[in-house]
Structure formats: structure tokens, C-alpha cells
Amino acid sequence: MEKKIYAQEEGAGPPVVLISGLGGLADFWKPVVDQLKNGYRVITFDHPGVGQSEIEGAPNILGIKDALVGLLDEKGIESAHILGHSTGSLVAQSMALDHPERVKSIVLSCGWALPDKRFKDFFAYRQYLLTTLGGTAYNAFTRLVAYPSTWYGEHLAEESPLDFEEGSSLDVDMTYARMEMLLHFDRSDELPSLNLPTWVIGAKDDYVIPFHHSEELASLIPGASLVELSGGHFPPVTRTHYYTVLLRKFWESIA
Known part of the structure; x- marks a missing residue:
């Protein structure tokens, strides 16, 4: 089907x-x-x-x-x-x-x-962060490294502290598997x-x-x-x- x-x-x-x-x-x-x-x-x-x-x-x-x-x-x-x-x-x-x-x-x-090796190490770290700390911490890290600092400050930053324990709808297993597909594609x-x-x-x-x-x-x-x-x-x-x-x-x- x-x-x-x-x-x-x-x-x-x-x-x-x-x-x-x-x-x-x-x-x-x-x-x-x-x-x-x-x-x-x-x-x-x-x-x-x-x-x-x-x-x-x-x-x-x-x-x-x-x-x-x-x-x-x-x-x-x-x-x-x-x-x-x-x-x-x-x-x-x-x-x-x-x-x-x-x-x-x-x-x-x-x-x-x-x-390259840096790519592999960086994505291995992202996988570790995802599986160890969860989707909220993973998403926060992604926003911090993926957006320019000034743009982050204007569009994403909030006055309240980041809550890394907040629940997340991110599919951890699928996200991990999608990173795996990148590491093995050439x-x-x-x-x-x-x-x-x-x-x-x-x-x-x-x-x-x-x-x-x-x-x-x-x-x-x-x-x-x-x-x-x-x-x-x-x-x-x-x-x-x-x-x-x-x-x-x-x-x-x-x-």
C-alpha cells in the first residue's frame, strides 16, 4: 500500500x-x-x-x-x-x-x-543531546547555533529563562534516525x-x-x-x- x-x-x-x-x-x-x-x-x-x-x-x-x-x-x-x-x-x-x-x-x-570528521562529531553531539536531555533542550541548542545572534535576539529570545524540562512534541526516535541517514550518505x-x-x-x-x-x-x-x-x-x-x-x-x- x-x-x-x-x-x-x-x-x-x-x-x-x-x-x-x-x-x-x-x-x-x-x-x-x-x-x-x-x-x-x-x-x-x-x-x-x-x-x-x-x-x-x-x-x-x-x-x-x-x-x-x-x-x-x-x-x-x-x-x-x-x-x-x-x-x-x-x-x-x-x-x-x-x-x-x-x-x-x-x-x-x-x-x-x-x-567530514567535524560534521560527524557535531551530529554525534546533537544525537547525544537529543537522547540524553530530550527534545526541548535539543531544539533550544539548534536555535542557538543555527540562527545569527542578532536575529535570534530579535525573533526568538524571551525574557524568561529557558525551561529545558518543558515537554516537547519532537519525535526523538525519528529525529535521531534522520541524523543517522545523513551520516551514512555520500x-x-x-x-x-x-x-x-x-x-x-x-x-x-x-x-x-x-x-x-x-x-x-x-x-x-x-x-x-x-x-x-x-x-x-x-x-x-x-x-x-x-x-x-x-x-x-x-x-x-x-x-
């Missing part, structure tokens, strides 16, 4: 698919969708096993990719611009490698080609075979996925353009207007 994948669609025009990061939720993209829906048919979705999407077995990047292919089929879309942020960049890479005929272009946002040796318009976007102040990963990713894909900005690990949220201006510029250049 086919598992349900929850998707959202807004706007009209050339189809674009936005693939979220480790959190895996379609709603991550709401600020971006609001600025792109005037001119583009924008599709977002909850990854299998996250939010309102179902899953069978353990999460994996190829499973997310297959869910995306199914969505394109369901919506009658032959090909689309594919944007993957962070974890989503791995899905976008796999779409481009396995189904290039379904992909007009790829944007790899705050992504990476393969995990198709970097295939990237030089790509032949699609590609932009790699990275932030100099990204502590979660440091900018050198974007530099490496761009160097491995023939003809890829590297775009440097700021905004921590979440420029789609912290630099939404500038981010969407960049996307429109790229997509219009290959229309």
Missing part, C-alpha cells in the same frame, strides 16, 4: 519544488513561498515519517527522493526546478543524479557533498557527472554546515555557481527577501 505524502502547492507558473532540511516540514518554506507564489507554481512537502507524511521502515534520502518523484507524477509535472536546503540538498543531488530528465535546475542551499564521487544548471548557496556565518562544504560541493559539480551570503544556517528564514531575489534571478536566467 502506497504511503501518503503530505504536500502543499501555491501559485502558478513554472513549477519549483522546495525540499526542507532535517526538520523535514513543508511549513519551513512559508516565508519563501509567500514571495515566490507570484510567478511560480511552488510545491513543498513533509518528508516521509515527518509531520503528516507516512513512512514504512527507517528514513533515508532515496526514500525522500522517491516520494518527490511520486509527487511530480501525481501532479502531472514532467520537470521542475528543484531546491534543497541542508538535508534537502542531498535529496536534490539524488534527483539530479537519478532522474535528470525530471529536473530543470538544482539549487543546493547550505548543503554538503560528504560528511554520493560525492558521482557529482562530477552532473550536467544541469546548478547554484550552490552557502552562508559564511553558518555554524551547522560551515561554508567550506558549499565550496567543496560547487567544486565537484561542473559549471556550478557558488553564491555566498549570510544568515546563519537558515537564510530562507533570516534573509527571505534577498534569498528569493536570488532564486528568481537564477531561474529566470535558464527559463
Whole structure:
């Protein structure tokens, strides 16, 4: 029996698919969708096993990719611009490698080609924090390291002390398993075979996925353009207007 994948669609025009990061939720993209829906048919979705999407077995990047292919089929879309942020960049890479005929272009946002030792150590620490202290402490740490300090102060900081014992709805087991899928994914040796318009976007102040990963990713894909900005690990949220201006510029250049 086919598992349900929850998707959202807004706007009209050339189809674009936005693939979220480790959190895996379609709603991550709401600020971006609001600025792109005037001119583009924008599709977002909850990854299998996250939010309102179902899953069978353990999460994996190829499973997310297959869910995306199914969505394109369901919506009658032959090909689309594919944007993957962070974890989503791995899905976008796999779409481009396995189904290039379904992909007009790829944007790899705050992504990476393969995990290095620092990446592995950082995610091992996040897993330890998650399983030892729980979802509330894990989410607090993520916000502290993923957003620029000034943006955090303006949008997330509260006067009251952080309550690390507060209950959390975060699915600890699924979040842990999704980090595992990142630690064991590497198709970097295939990237030089790509032949699609590609932009790699990275932030100099990204502590979660440091900018050198974007530099490496761009160097491995023939003809890829590297775009440097700021905004921590979440420029789609912290630099939404500038981010969407960049996307429109790229997509219009290959229309």
C-alpha cells in the first residue's frame, strides 16, 4: 500500500519544488513561498515519517527522493526546478543524479557533498543531546547555533529563562534516525557527472554546515555557481527577501 505524502502547492507558473532540511516540514518554506507564489507554481512537502507524511521502515534520502518523484507524477509535472536546503540538498543531488530528465535546475542551499570528521562529531553531539536531555533542550541548542545572534535576539529570545524540562512534541526516535541517514550518505564521487544548471548557496556565518562544504560541493559539480551570503544556517528564514531575489534571478536566467 502506497504511503501518503503530505504536500502543499501555491501559485502558478513554472513549477519549483522546495525540499526542507532535517526538520523535514513543508511549513519551513512559508516565508519563501509567500514571495515566490507570484510567478511560480511552488510545491513543498513533509518528508516521509515527518509531520503528516507516512513512512514504512527507517528514513533515508532515496526514500525522500522517491516520494518527490511520486509527487511530480501525481501532479502531472514532467520537470521542475528543484531546491534543497541542508538535508534537502542531498535529496536534490539524488534527483539530479537519478532522474535528470525530471529536473530543470538544482539549487543546493547550505548543503554538503560528504560528511567530514567535524560534521560527524557535531551530529554525534546533537544525537547525544537529543537522547540524553530530550527534545526541548535539543531544539533550544539548534536555535542557538543555527540562527545569527542578532536575529535570534530579535525573533526568538524571551525574557524568561529557558525551561529545558518543558515537554516537547519532537519525535526523538525519528529525529535521531534522520541524523543517522545523513551520516551514512555520500554520493560525492558521482557529482562530477552532473550536467544541469546548478547554484550552490552557502552562508559564511553558518555554524551547522560551515561554508567550506558549499565550496567543496560547487567544486565537484561542473559549471556550478557558488553564491555566498549570510544568515546563519537558515537564510530562507533570516534573509527571505534577498534569498528569493536570488532564486528568481537564477531561474529566470535558464527559463
